[in-house]
Amino acid sequence: MTETYQFSDPRLADLDGFGVVIDMAEERADIVLDRPPFNVISMAARDQLRLVFEALDEDNRIRVIVLRAEGENFSSGGNIKGFMEASPEHVSKLAWNIAAPARCEKPVIAANRGYAFGVGFEISLACDFRIVSETCQYALPEQKLGQIPGSGGSARLQKIVGVTRTKDIVMRSKRIPAKTALDWGIATECVADSDLETAVDSLVRELRGFSPLAQRTAKKLLNDTDDALLSTAIELEGLNYSRLRQSEDFKEGVEAFHDKRKPAFTGR
Structure with missing residues (x-):
């Protein structure tokens, strides 16, 4: 409504x-x-x-x-x-x-x-x-x-x-x-x-249905690397990947995958 x-x-x-x-x-x-x-x-x-x-x-x-x-x-x-x-x-x-x-x-x-x-x-x-x-x-x-x-x-x-x-x-x-x-x-x-x-x-x-944190990260990464060299884009992608590995959403996503259930993302 x-x-x-x-x-x-x-x-x-x-x-x-x-x-x-x-x-x-x-x-x-x-x-x-x-x-x-x-x-x-x-x-x-x-x-x-x-x-x-x-x-x-x-x-x-x-x-x-x-x-x-x-x-x-x-x-x-x-x-x-x-x-x-x-x-x-x-x-x-x-x-x-x-x-x-x-x-x-x-x-x-x-x-x-x-x-x-x-x-x-x-x-x-x-x-x-x-x-x-x-x-x-x-x-x-x-x-x-x-x-x-x-x-x-x-x-x-x-x-x-x-x-x-x-x-x-x-x-x-x-x-x-x-x-x-x-x-x-x-x-x-x-x-x-x-x-x-x-x-x-x-x-x-x-x-x-996706993690708000992962969505924000993906959007910013793609926007920021639109004009970047391939090597720079890959480097930034890796840094952001590493940062998300520490997130609660990634932990929840992995656990939900193994438990065969829908993840409950919080954006953290």
């Missing part, structure tokens, strides 16, 4: 175009874009989204965060007029705000259907998992405005699909259909539109 999440930060007293609900039984928080019909993300919302991710990351009741939207479209992108009204200092923080899901220690799932353009695509790329319905279309259309992606979109995309495909997408403002996104490794899973919520629910339950 979900309930509206209550924030103590006064800056989050009136959320701009989105809401946050929590399901205590599922240890799950949902950030829900809700500005129909296209869920345009305002400049103010970008600041608030960062603060929301930071607050949810600190809440020990929550294991998994889901970023989703009401309606047929995830988001058509940002408020175009808002770019002209924002100060250079504010614009310089766009990428930092939209990278909040990546900095979050907890697993973050993006549920994408319909349009996921511009910042809608960029914030999805900053999530750990992207579950897409067959209606989903990704795009970075900034070239049509005489601009380039400004919130990490082209950089993150190039890491996933390479420079050739990224040039094709960015320089031509090309739309990527859901099945292509899956084939190219952008999407984690592609399902029928009617199955999107079920697929997300299933992934949330799966992730909750």
